[in-house]
Amino acid sequence: MDYQEFYQKSIQQPEQFWNEQAKNIDWFKAPETILSKDKQDYNQWFEDGELNLSYLCIDKHIKDGFGSQNAIIFDSPVTNTKQHITFNQLHHEVSKLAGGLQVLGLQKGDTCIIYMPMIPQALYAMLACARIGVIHSVVFGGFAPHELAIRIDDCKPKAIITASNGIEIERIIPYKPFVDEAIAKAENKPEHVIVFDRLLGVEIPKKNYDIDYTTLVEKSPSIEAVSVESTHPSYILYTSGTTGTPKGIIRDSGGYATALKFSMKYIYGVDEGDTFWAASDVGWVVGHSYIVYGPLLNRNTTIVFEGKPIRTPDASTFWRVISEHRVKVMFTAPTAIRAIKKEDPEGKFIKHFDLSCLKYQFLAGERCDVATLTWTEEHLKVPVIDHWWQTESGWPMIANMVGVHLQEVKPGSSSFPVCGYDIQILNEEGEEVASSVEGYVAVKLPLPPGTLTNLWGNPERFKAGYLDRFPGYYFSGDGGYKDEDGYVFITGRVDDVINVAGHRLSTAEMEEIVASHKAVAECAVFGVHCELKGQKPLGLVVLKSGETSAEIQIKKEIVQDVRREIGAVASFRDVLVVNRLPKTRSGKILRKLLRNIADEQQYNIPSTIDDVHIINEIKSVYQSHHIGIHK
Ligand code: COA
Ligand code: AMP
Numbered sequence: 001m002d003y004q005e006f007y008q009k010s011i012q013q014p015e016q017f018w019n020e021q022a023k024n025i026d027w028f029k030a031p032e033t034i035l036s037k038d039k040q041d042y043n044q045w046f047e048d049g050e051l052n053l054s055y056l057c058i059d060k061h062i063k064d065g066f067g068s069q070n071a072i073i074f075d076s077p078v079t080n081t082k083q084h085i086t087f088n089q090l091h092h093e094v095s096k097l098a099g100g101l102q103v104l105g106l107q108k109g110d111t112c113i114i115y116m117p118m119i120p121q122a123l124y125a126m127l128a129c130a131r132i133g134v135i136h137s138v139v140f141g142g143f144a145p146h147e148l149a150i151r152i153d154d155c156k157p158k159a160i161i162t163a164s165n166g167i168e169i170e171r172i173i174p175y176k177p178f179v180d181e182a183i184a185k186a187e188n189k190p191e192h193v194i195v196f197d198r199l200l201g202v203e204i205p206k207k208n209y210d211i212d213y214t215t216l217v218e219k220s221p222s223i224e225a226v227s228v229e230s231t232h233p234s235y236i237l238y239t240s241g242t243t244g245t246p247k248g249i250i251r252d253s254g255g256y257a258t259a260l261k262f263s264m265k266y267i268y269g270v271d272e273g274d275t276f277w278a279a280s281d282v283g284w285v286v287g288h289s290y291i292v293y294g295p296l297l298n299r300n301t302t303i304v305f306e307g308k309p310i311r312t313p314d315a316s317t318f319w320r321v322i323s324e325h326r327v328k329v330m331f332t333a334p335t336a337i338r339a340i341k342k343e344d345p346e347g348k349f350i351k352h353f354d355l356s357c358l359k360y361q362f363l364a365g366e367r368c369d370v371a372t373l374t375w376t377e378e379h380l381k382v383p384v385i386d387h388w389w390q391t392e393s394g395w396p397m398i399a400n401m402v403g404v405h406l407q408e409v410k411p412g413s414s415s416f417p418v419c420g421y422d423i424q425i426l427n428e429e430g431e432e433v434a435s436s437v438e439g440y441v442a443v444k445l446p447l448p449p450g451t452l453t454n455l456w457g458n459p460e461r462f463k464a465g466y467l468d469r470f471p472g473y474y475f476s477g478d479g480g481y482k483d484e485d486g487y488v489f490i491t492g493r494v495d496d497v498i499n500v501a502g503h504r505l506s507t508a509e510m511e512e513i514v515a516s517h518k519a520v521a522e523c524a525v526f527g528v529h530c531e532l533k534g535q536k537p538l539g540l541v542v543l544k545s546g547e548t549s550a551e552i553q554i555k556k557e558i559v560q561d562v563r564r565e566i567g568a569v570a571s572f573r574d575v576l577v578v579n580r581l582p583k584t585r586s587g588k589i590l591r592k593l594l595r596n597i598a599d600e601q602q603y604n605i606p607s608t609i610d611d612v613h614i615i616n617e618i619k620s621v622y623q624s625h626h627i628g629i630h631k
Contacts, residue, residue, distance in 0.1 A: 003404045003416065006266075010419035010448070017419070018045065018449055022258045026060050027051045028227040031254065035446060038231070040459055042467075043446035045255035046230035053234055053253055054131035055225035057296035058094060061087045066299060069273065073325050074120050076306035077317055078167040079200075085120055090127075093120075093217065097128035100220035104192050104211065106158050108133030108226060111236065113157040113190070114282075115139045115148060115179055117166030118306040121196045121213065122282045123292050125161040126235075130253075133228045134158075137236040137248070140283025141166050141175060142503070142569030147246075148182035151238050152190065154248055155456055159192040161213070164204045169311050176204045183209075230254025236456045237285055239391040240506035241465065242477075242495045248456030249391050251288075252449075256394060257297060259420075259450025260289055263395045264298035267387070267418060268329050269360060269403035277303040278331040279318065284503070285391040286365065290331055294395075303327065309336040316349035323353035330358060333365035333502030334372045334386075338532055341372070347379035358382050360402055364389060365502030366534045367492060370411040377409075388414035388490050390476065391504065392452045392466070397421045397443065397476075398488050413487040420448025423488060425481055430470040438481045438491060442473035496591075498527030498535045500571045507537060507591075510572055513565045514539050519547045519554045524581055525572075526591045528598040528627065538598060538627065539575040540618075551577050578621050584608040594618065598627050 010017040015034040022031060031049030038044045061069065067088040074083040085093075106112060112134050116122035122138070129136040137155050139148055152160075160183075166173035176195055183189055189209075196213035197204065234253045238246040268290075270276050276295040280286035295302040303325055309318055309332070318340065322330055344350075361376055361384045368386040376384045383406060387399035400407050400415035407415060417423040422444035424432050433439040445467075451474075455462040469475040477497060480490040493499070496508045511525040523541040530536035539558065547554075555575040562572040582590045585608055596603035597618060605612060622628060 001404050003401060003407065006404055007417065007419050011422050014420065014446065014448065018258060021262045022046060022049070022254070022449075024261050025051060025254070025257050026056060027254070031230060038453070040454070040463075042454065044231050044453065045252065045449040046258070049230035049254045050227045051230065051254055051257060052131065052225035052228055053257060053293060053297075054094060054098070054127045056257055057127060057293060058087055058091050059225060061299045062091055066273075067091070069299070070301045071296060072120055072123060072302055072304055073275070074304045074306070075321055075325065076119070077312040078169065078306055083120065090124075092222070093124045094127040094131060095222040095224070096217045096220050097124050098131035099223040100194075100216035101128055101134060101159070102132055102223060103216075103220050104159060106132065106134050108228065108232075109135070110158045111135045111137060111155045113137050113139055113148075113152060113155065113160045115141065115160060115162045115175060116196070116282070117141050117163055117173070117175065118281055118304055119163060119196070119198070120304055121163065123304065126282065126288075126292055130234055131223070131225045133226050133232060135233045135235055137238065138283050138288065139238070140281060140569065141173060142283075142567050144564060144567035145178045145181035145185060146565045147567055148178065149185035150246065151248075152182060152186040153188050154238070155236050156188045157190045159194060160190050161194045161196075163196040164198050165200050165202055167200075167306065169308060172200060172202055174202075180205060180207055228253055231453070233453070235288065237288060237391055239285075240497055240504050240509065242497065242506065242508055244506065244509040244512040246506070247458065247461060247465070249452045250454045250456055251394055252453050255449030255451070256293070259395050259448060260294040261297050262419070264294050264300065266401050266403040267396050267399050268331075268362065270298065270300055270329050272299040274300050274328040275303070275326055275357075276300040276329050277305070277321065277325070277327045279305055279309070279336060280331070280333070280365075280502075285394060286331065289395055301325075308339075310339045310343050314349070315340045315343035316352065319350050319353040319355060322355055322358050326357040328357055329360045329362065331362040331364070334363050334368040335366065335501040335533055337363070337372050337376050341375050342532065347375070350379050355380065360385055362387060364396070366499040367490060368412075373409075373411045383409060385409070386414045388478075388488070392476075393447070394450045394452065398423060398490070410483075410487050413483070413489045415487055417488065424473070426470055426473070430473070433481075435482050435484045438479055440470070440494060441476045441478045441480045441488075441490065442470050443476065444473055447474055496526075498537060500527070500530070500535050500537065501533040503569050505537070505566070505570055509566065510537055510539070510562055510570060513562050514541060514558055514575070517554070517558050517561060519543050519549055520558070521545070522581060522589075524589045524591050524594060526595045528595060533571065536574070537570065537572045539572070540578050540581060540594065541575060542578060542580055574625075574627075576621055576625055576627070579617060580614060582614045582618065583610050585610050598622055600628050
């Protein structure tokens with residue numbers, strides 16, 4: 001098929017294009033209105049259609065005669081467990097858990113937080129919510145109780161579903177105690193906490209609100225999927241923004257199902273029945289779309305992997321999983337490949353496995369450096385596809401659509417806009433720039449189905465953050481350029497969002513925590529280059545005059561503060577004490593300048609800087625602490 005022709009049709013006749021794609025979904029009530037406006041004059045898809053995501057992921061396949069196909073393969077090197085779960089078994093687990101949620105009083109439109117490690121029960125929980133129209137909000141396990149409390153107060157869940165523990169390599173992570181701590185901190189108390197006991201031999205503190213997951217499932221009736229409107233929110237997924245408060249991305253149901261089904265075929269090139277593996281976590285958007293809903297909607301076997309690319313037990317794990325479970329398409333973050341490459345630079349482990357099943361290796365979540373891409377291509381000997389998207393979009397926006405036609409891979413580029421996304425590179429004034437000129441990456445409205453519909457409880461922030469900057473466009477927050485052949489190169493965020501090991505974090509949030517330390521007069525937190533994780537946060541602090549505590553103690557406390565408030569996932573380890581920070585004459589801290597100096601990038605000293613000598617002071621602090629990409 002010709003990509004250009006297919007793509008142009010999606011842009012020029014979006015209603016016709018997506019109406020056609022929606023026919024690949026088994027609707028309870030097929031939509032007649034394809035594209036319309038919601039109460040806030042924002043686009044919505046398939047307004048009058050009705051369906052159920054859980055039904056589409058499970059019941060439909062059983063009805064079609066595939067009940068005995070594996071829906072999920074759970075592979076957990078950290079517990080030495082492998083489990084194959086068929087669609088029939090998935091149906092049993094999900095429909096009874098949904099029955100249990102109903103018995104506890106959860107109804108369509110209620111919210112439910114899921115805070116779980118990478119175990120099949122996390123997927124059961126998501127699908128059980130979807131089955132009865134309960135809006136789930138999965139919170140990544142690396143976030144601390146404080147972050148969980150913020151999300152509890154924002155989406156006010158009626159219940160939280162959690163597990164006793166998670167396992168990080170060899171360390172037991174206390175999930176349930178974190179939930180208790182978060183509830184104690186939150187103003188809105190959920191009625192129930194449903195706890196899946198992993199029987200790891202660790203004592204779980206008991207609370208009055210606890211409900212045992214296993215008993216609940218055993219005792220509850222199995223229930224059918226309810227019909228929900230296409231526009232009914234399937235989930236809220238919190239992501240980092242440019243302020244300290246995370247934003248709750250809202251996803252619809254019908255648009256999402258249509259887009260995911262489309263993407264499995266045309267972007268990832270998988271057929272029904274194939275095995276697909278996204279080595280991510282259900283707490284991230286990749287987990288929602290490509291561990292759970294995308295593959296299951298497409299009747300693919302999905303892998304739930306509880307481990308890391310290295311140390312579980314070594315850098316061969318990924319290749320073992322691909323080979324053993326006959327994975328056709330795999331998706332991970334470039335960081336994971338860098339971690340493997342560091343341990344096994346020659347790719348010797350790869351040669352121990354039969355990887356003939358693997359057709360494509362996809363990478364996303366952060367910028368993919370050329371060295372990582374070429375190493376992967378060289379050793380896996382399959383096309384390596386970098387593709388670009390975000391929590392907000394829910395599915396890829398720029399990709400080499402291998403299911404349409406595999407185009408030449410240009411290292412450093414995520415290739416071409418995906419059908420439905422009219423990607424344009426704009427200047428400050430909102431005008432499209434010439435090819436090879438860097439600008440802001442924006443998407444002309446309407447966005448295709450499956451993308452965010454609003455922010456939970458905050459339509460003003462939705463409008464201000466995404467729509468107002470360039471009227472008529474969705475602004476992604478990324479910078480980039482198109483080359484003369486139309487390949488898009490993403491150069492990175494243009495705001496305070498950073499990407500650490502493929503995990504999206506807000507430096508503004510970290511800065512708020514650092515600033516609240518009693519010894520800190522002022523501070524700046526920004527992302528600097530990291531050989532392994534792509535970026536890592538760096539904090540510069542100016543201490544209050546007369547501060548007598550030892551610097552080393554203050555730094556330790558600041559690092560602990562960020563870990564306690566945000567969580568281990570912040571990877572905040574570096575704090576430097578400086579005498580002053582570079583500012584404009586109006587008092588704005590020049591964070592971009594600080595970052596560029598640290599990354600040894602070219603920089604211009606702004607004419608508005610209050611004191612130019614400060615640059616040399618900062619450079620010498622960096623040098624004495626070995627900050628810099630070549631160090
Ligand atoms: N629950 C609890 N803690 C978690 C966690 C989870 N689900 N995930 C990560 N953490 C903790 C880690 O244990 C670590 O704690 P530590 O500071 O006490 O060591 C901290 O958060 C930072 O984790 P991470 O950034 O993952 O670093 P790492 O050194 O443990 O591992 C990599 C490095 C590269 C192996 C790992 O980051 C990785 O696999 N990255 C790929 C990421 C990915 O797939 N992202 C998905 C987006 S597409
Ligand atoms: P998240 O919402 O966590 O998926 O993070 C989205 C952000 O990650 C994007 O806005 C980009 O800054 C970055 N990102 C994701 N994929 C890529 C990619 N392939 N290339 C460059 N940046 C990427």
